Amino acid sequence: MKKKRVQDSITEQIHFLKYEDINGEGRLFGGQLVSWIDEVAGTVAKRHAATPITTASIDNLQFKSAAYLNDLVVIIGHVTYVGNTSMEVRVDSYVEGIDGLRRPINRAFLTLVALDDNQLPIPIPYGLLIENEIQQLEWDNAKKRIDLRKHRQKEAF
Numbered sequence: 789m790k791k792k793r794v795q796d797s798i799t800e801q802i803h804f805l806k807y808e809d810i811n812g813e814g815r816l817f818g819g820q821l822v823s824w825i826d827e828v829a830g831t832v833a834k835r836h837a838a839t840p841i842t843t844a845s846i847d848n849l850q851f852k853s854a855a856y857l858n859d860l861v862v863i864i865g866h867v868t869y870v871g872n873t874s875m876e877v878r879v880d881s882y883v884e885g886i887d888g889l890r891r892p893i894n895r896a897f898l899t900l901v902a903l904d905d906n907q908l909p910i911p912i913p914y915g916l917l918i919e920n921e922i923q924q925l926e927w928d929n930a931k932k933r934i935d936l937r938k939h940r941q942k943e944a945f
């Protein structure tokens with residue numbers, strides 16, 4: 789099976805926060821950020837699989853810190869794991885200061901599934917080439933999260 793590198797599908801999106809992104813408390817609206825996170829993860833998955841994709845789950849989504857009007861939000865996604873028909877994508881969101889330093893505001897892990905023309909899951913045509921210890925650690929941790937998710941799904945629905 790052909791393999792792609794993590795670098796091949798890494799995706800970065802930026803947003804300069806405007807009034808319409810802000811909630812009644814004066815902070816970035818969480819639902820808006822989740823929508824951007826989904827777009828970034830979807831683009832990562834599409835670039836990796838080169839097929840249509842859909843989001844199966846968003847989990848482990850942590851709002852760590854707030855963002856405010858005029859902040860520059862940087863959202864970066866990369867593949868951590870490739871299964872049979874699904875991929876896990878990690879998305880980190882930051883506020884970038886004028887000094888270039890990035891303050892983490894959110895981290896999320898999403899599972900996306902490759903689809904055929906009939907919207908049914910299909911095997912992902914590319915494996916993931918693991919190139920360093922960090923990527924191996926992320927792969928191993930993703931496998932642990934998949935086991936946890938399966939356990940939780942049995943308890944939920």
Ligand SMILES: CCCCCCCCCCCCCCCC(=O)SCCNC(=O)CCNC(=O)[C@H](O)C(C)(C)COP(=O)(O)OP(=O)(O)OC[C@H]1O[C@@H](n2cnc3c(N)ncnc32)[C@H](O)[C@@H]1OP(=O)(O)O
Pocket residue numbers: 826827828829830831834835838841842843844845870871872873874875899901907908909937
């Ligand atoms: C070239 C590039 C240019 C870029 C160009 C830019 C493009 C710009 C892109 C914008 C991107 C926007 C991204 C928006 C993305 C939406 O908004 S998608 C809309 C919301 N999502 C949906 O509607 C999905 C609804 N759910 C479904 O259709 C079905 O449940 C699914 C997800 C297809 C799964 O179907 P299923 O029959 O349950 O399939 P099943 O065989 O049981 O499982 C398939 C795989 O999914 C996994 N899975 C299933 N359910 C779950 C779950 N809940 N959690 C985790 N894993 C799961 C299974 O473990 C399995 O994995 P593998 O072991 O095969 O690896």
